[in-house]
Amino acid sequence: MAWIAATLQRYPEIAIFLSLAIGYWVGGKSFKGFSLGAVTGTLLAAVAIGQLHITVSPNVKSVFFLIFLFAVGYGVGPQFVRGIAKDGLPQALFAVVQGLLSLGAAILAAKLAGYDLGSAAGLFAGSQTISASMGLATDAINRLGLPPDQTKVMLDAMPTAYAISYIFGTVGSALILATLGPIMLRIDLVAACKEYEAILGGSQETGGAGQAWHRYELRAYRVVPDSRVCGKTVSQVEALQPGDTRLFIERVRRGGTIHEATLDLVLQADDVVAIAGPRDQLVMVLGASDTAGRDVDGQAVAVHAARAVEVDDPELLAVQTEGVDIYVTGKSVHGKTLQELASLPLARGIYLLKIKRGPTETQIPVLPSTKLYRGDTITIVGRTQDTGAAAKVLGVLDRPTNMTDVAFVSLAITVGAMVGAIVINVRGIPLTLSTAGGALIAGLVFGWLRAIHPTFGRIPEPTVWFMNSVGLNVFIAVIGLTAGPGFIAGLQHLGVGLFLWGIMATSVPLILGMLIARYVFHFHPAILLGVCAGARTTTAALGMICDAAKSQIPGLGYTVTYAVGNTLLTIWGMVIIMILA
Template sequence: MTWLVTTLRHYPEIAIFLSLGIGYWIGGKSYKGFSLGAVTATLLVAIAIGQMNITVSPNVKSVFFLIFLFAVGYGVGPQFVRGLAKDGLPQALFAVVQAVLSLGAAVLVAKIAGYDLGSAAGLFAGSQTISASMGLASDAINRLSLPAEQAKALLNAMPTAYAVSYIFGTVGSAVILATLGPRLLRIDLVAACKEYEATLGGTKELGGAGQAWHRYELRAFRVLADAPACGKTVSEVEALQPNNTRLFIERVRRGGTISEATLDTTLQADDVVAIAGPRDQLVSVLGGGGPNGDDGGDSAVAVRRARVVEVDDPELLAVPAEGVDVYVTSKAVDGKTLQELATMPLARGVFLRKIKRGPTETQIPIMPSTKLHRGDTITIVGRTQDTTAAAKSLGVLDRATNVTDVAFVTLAITAGALVGAVVINVAGIPITLSTAGGALIGGLVFGWLRAIHPTFGRIPEPTVWFMNSVGLNVFIAVIGLTAGPGFVSGLQNLGIGLFVWGIVATSLPLILGMLIARYVFHFHPAILLGVCAGSRTTTAALGMVCDAAKSQIPGLGYTVTYAVGNTLLTIWGMVIVMILA
């Protein structure tokens, strides 16, 4: 044991990884639906290991916290901007109101209970379940020019107050929103969600990754001897399709040879052709048999007309295909309708799935008369060679990759941190975002720019998760290791009163927020509790609300409010110190 203590003191990096390993393991366990989560578990483990008086450079904490905040901003940047558009403006405004209520409750409780700055900041972070705010609170305390011992005592008190108040902050907020909320507001969640879902009819996008059903398919058909396609070229056969039908012959098997189909390829009897197109068109034009496999119905008529039979040919269908985003920059396609573009060579074998336009990434309906403009981001589906060729004619291809644009990440964090480092003195009071706040704002700006101009700065989702989760938890581990020695004495001094005050700081703004959302903002009952959960950034509460509603509809009110709430509640860590100081 002596050797272990000495080793951890000499190599504090081992203590950090040990805290993370045990913290993530414990945080992943749950009992009757309740889990500490990785953040709280890592903090408690680090505090326990910190009893060995382990010293960690504060620079480690700062580096990982900047990474975390940038990842948060990058992830919610597009949603944050969309929240300022007209459709999300009421939700964004409510998130501001909820954030102010959360800050006000914590300030009120701290003043009544007489807590110091560190305890107040920790109480706010724990009761509002916003651990990231402790980073900005720490920066703010360090800028107060306090004696070193006093500043250290305040910083050590912060994780103590956080750990004690976080438990009810997580469980209590979920219970208040999911259980008390419907009764208090007299809402029938299940009925409200069914009614709201009915008003959305047809807006849900079907197909794509993670779903068994796909809108676009590649299927193999054998050409019969008396088929109209026999003796005709591929271009002639594709021209025989009914109006508004887009089916393309991609490959041909003749005997034992497979070749790529070209427009001048002539089809013969017994050729097996790979045909790509929307599933409904493949069924209606080439599908075989009626609903029970008989020879009746419209599909059977189509088969007799086309004279093709579907076959299983895995080798023929082994075609590289993908769905990719393309940022439109070509002057040649600017202002052209989709109907006009469909006749151009670039459109052959390519299917349009989505169009996003403008700073708010507004989805544009896909109709024959819809015009494509420079600056649009479109999602196209097809063979890799077809999507590549189309992208070359349309603009810039943004193909998914597992490689992170590290140069972008580091320079963006640098730019944000430099802006945050600027200090403006107002009446002798230093006002600054701090490097941490600057990194958060930098993430918001660059995340939004990446969404509307996807030609740079790709960060794969797993990387964003890693930066977000590990960045925060390394920061939390260093806090716990540093504060470990003072945790026990701090808990003895603050006692059960801190837990009780944490209940007040959690419950008061949530109850007021629900009433304001219902009677001032008049949100639809189906999304109201989701809006409240997002404003408080409590995912556990959203899960319980969706369970109670037997629907995922409440989640529609979560994203915009989460983006705004997560940003403001994090910044409030600095603001609460400034107010109470």
């Protein structure tokens, strides 16, 4: 054990990974539907390991915190503009209310417990998880003109009180918001997030990757003798379909050889053709289940059913297809209707799924009279060669990739953090977003820009998850390792009472805030808990809320309130000294 302790002290990076291993394992276990979650599990594991007095550079915490906040912003950026237009001002007002509740609860607890100024400031900073407030509190205490020895006692008490109250301030706020909140407010987070996403135009169409049902399919049919398609070219056969039907012959097997279908290729009896199109049209026009009435050419159903027989030909159907986004820049397609574009060669073999337009990514109906404009982002599906050919005319193709644009991520975080580092002094009060707030805003801005102009900055979804989850939990692990010894020492020095007062100062404002957000401000349930987490700047809670919601939508409520809450809670460090002094 002595060797293990010495090794962890010498190599603190091992302690971080050990905290993550235990935290994710413990957090993944559940008992009767309740689980701690990775965030809480990691924090508790780190506090326990931290009793070995492991020193970790605070830079590690800062780096991973910035990564986490950028990923949060990037993930919700596409919905941010729409969300801020809907609830921006009410969120800012709520953050002020929540900030006053937090300040009032800490002052009440300090008064009732009879704590000195240093302990009161530490209690506020820890219970509200706003370490920056201790800087202003320190300045305020130094300006009181007290004897040096009395000032030193107060300043020494501050970090101890902070360490004791911070543990529940982090874990407790996360549990209250992510676990108690939905129960108390009777919110189904998963359903609420799906509803809110649909309101903002982010609903997903049925079918696609990960689902058994697909709207567009490729199926194989054998051309029977005496079929009226025999002797006709591919273009002539495709033209036989009704006006609202879009079926395309992609490949042809003839005599054991597979040919890519060209418009002038003549079909023969016993050819096996691979036909692409919407599932319902394939069933209606070619399916054997069509047994009533007459076919599209007015001939008897028996003739219709006999012109092609569906077969299983895996090799023929092994066609590389893809769904891609295209940022429209082509002058030749600007202002043209979809009906006009459908007659152009670029439209053959591709299907239009979605059109997004403008800074709010407004969904445009896909109708024959709908016009396409430069700056639109469209989603199409088809063979790789067809989508590539269409993109050359339409604009810039954005294919999915496993590669992350690391240069973009690094530059975006740099710009955001540098903007956040700017401090503006207003009558001695420092106003700043902080580097963390700057990284969050950068994620929002660049995530939104990426959505409306998908020509740069791709971050695959698994990478965003990694930045979200691991970024947050490394940050939490460093906090736990650092605060662990102080937590135990603080309990011994100030007693369990301060820990209990910290619970009160953390819980009461949050519970009241959730009720006010629900019944006074009437925020949508999907963003309500994110609004409360942002106003209290409790990032750990946001992570747990998003996990519980199985969505990043709660983060939409975090951004505005975080900016306001971070500023107010920092200033309260000075205000609490002024009031209690």
